[in-house]
Amino acid sequence: MTTDDEKQTTPALRFGKAWDYAPAPETTPVPLRKSYGLFLDGEFVAPRSGKTFWSINPATGKRLARIAQAGEADVDRAVKAARRARDGAWGKMPAAERGKYLFRIARMIQEKARELAILESMDGGKPIKESRDVDLPLVAAHFFHYAGWADKLDYAFPGRKPRPLGVAGQVIPWNFPLLMAAWKIAPALACGNTVVIKPAETTSISILHLARIFQEAGLPEGVVNIVTGAGEVGAAVVEHPDIDKVAFTGSTEVGKKIAAAVAGTRKKLTLELGGKAANIVFEDAPIDQAVEGIINGIFFNQGHVCCAGSRLFVQESVADTVIRKLQDRMQTLIVGDPLDKNTDIGAINSKPQLEKIEYYLKVGKEEGAELWQPSCPVPDNGFFCRPTLFLNATQSHRIVQEEIFGPVLAVQTFRTPEEGIAKANNTPYGLSGGVWTDKGSKIFKVTSKIRAGVLWANTYNKFDPGSPFGGYKESGMGREGGLHGLKEYVSLN
């Protein structure tokens, strides 16, 4: 670690006003509505419950739109509609036609990508450059990828005749609202299932605009049904007796409850849960590239990423250099308006999430780790958090063991590859990991020793519809993406 003397002789870069960008807000008009109903059986309808709740713009703290609160009766309507569609139009449709609907949906998403990106940033707080350049392209690509699988499933499972499961009940999180919807809906539909899906209560808007695309595409009614609301709506979906398949992305804590809830049922289950990924930097790594990867690994989407590289392991011989460069780079990050095209770190998704992150900042300090933040300005209103490093963290610190789901990076060092691997694997999670070195053989050795489902070598947080994603250990079960993602939505018996 850097001593105090070194800190004084190695001044952090001071850019002053030179880095102040003029505001560059995204101004494309969007068809935001004042209120949104449930999407049941092909139509937007008022909830039987009669209840609604507000979706908040986390960058301002102000109300954005009124969202329908589904009750159990609404969930039941949704499941019944999905069952009718499964037994009717969708179930009887030739697979190639099913695929053509998905192709059509993918193209319409591309056409409306900009407005969907803006809605995503307004409702969820993520920087427009990410929703525009990462989320939306991947959403369209995911539908496009699975569209082509619909009539080719026999080739995915040698020796088996895959059949659809029936009605899939899906519950998705708020960090990538549309992308998670695509990850869930596209493979389910390609395999011939119908869907009841519940978005997170803080991010309902974009998926309801996706529903408008389903309508425009002429997707038969009941094939996708969307019920909005908080956790109890998700529980009603999971526990509904006529659901054949449960797919959940979210916290490990909730995932365990869902697993227990379906334990005595025939429901097939996939879970994409939490993570505490190790990003391991070896002394022979391309350091500047690694620093960019560390930044992307933890500050992408405000760190609201289950596969975020939230534990940094730096080989001791280069630790001082890496940390100094990391701090210099962090000084240049722009925290602010998600709709500004220059923003690097947008708003924390909700007030409770900001409070959770701030709680962990306090815990980290109390445990003895050294907190460091850049001096960047943050907006007065809304929910924002500066990018944060915890130096001198240890394996037993809660900030090292527990998922924070925010822009907080715990830094540790190691001497030998064996030590780095052992420390990286000292976690109940196993979703992802990163390895930085210029030596190819070392990459394959280390990536094969890390007990996690996705490993990035000299890169981080890359996604593709053809690339299977999912965790080992307590990070979940099952894969999403590519051929392996199909298995979760078919019966092979």
Add this chain to the structure above:
Amino acid sequence: MNPTQHDTEQTSPAVDASPRLGVLKTYKLYIGGKFPRTESGRYYKLASPTGEVLANMCQASRKDFREAVVAARAAQGKWASATAYLRGQILYRVAEMLEGRAGQFATELIQMGAEPDAARAEVACAIDRMVYYAGWCDKYQQVFSSVNPVASSHFNFSVPEPTGVVSVIAPESQGLAGLVSVTAPIIAGGNACVVLASNAQALSAITLAEVLHTSDLPGGVVNLLTGDRAELLEHFASHMDVNAAVYCGDDPDQIEKLRTAATDNRKRTITRTRKNWLADDAQSPYDILDTVEIKTTWHPIGV
């Protein structure tokens, strides 16, 4: 008691009036490549359908199970990093050893109630099943792997890796063929396992342990316990250093109990409800797929 242990009676020369006393086998557990008794000191009488006592079997305890998990964890890494070719040869060696002891296995199955033809068919099936999975050891990876055509400049591939330590509640019927059919795909995939054998047909399991022990299978890769399913089921599912639990049977209460107890460390649970383990469809590479994890690696392409 046991004909195989009394069969010297007829061959003894009649020099002495008293016949030679057969040597009975003590059936113990198989943990970490050793044959310990249960630490609990408990046993249950294993009897033939006609009521003849065949052996005093160990009634394994939770602590025996935990010891076995420690042994399995210790063995798993090395077994997983053995070459697929070597794993295949060792599984094939198990089949060779099984074949050499075919008579003994058949005799034991008959003692435990099987008709002679059925016993011989079950032994033949167990041997052939081991050969089947020996052949899969270096092939399932190719069948279940993929190179993924991502839209960025990366070499992206997905390969199966062992899940780790697997606990197994073996089929209660077909004590040999069932046991081999559930265990072989697990070890073919590079996992280590702790298996609770059939309670009523436990002789086959411990004799199988002797086969495994003489087949170059590293100690700890397969650990075999005998005991009470209802007592051990929950521990098999709840142990925090077990990565997956395989349950054979169709008792809905036991399945729910297993899955509920498995939630704490998000253990994978696999339920096998097959009745006839001698059937052709009781073997499949998809059974290997159940206890592997798919790992995806992204590697940049550039100069």
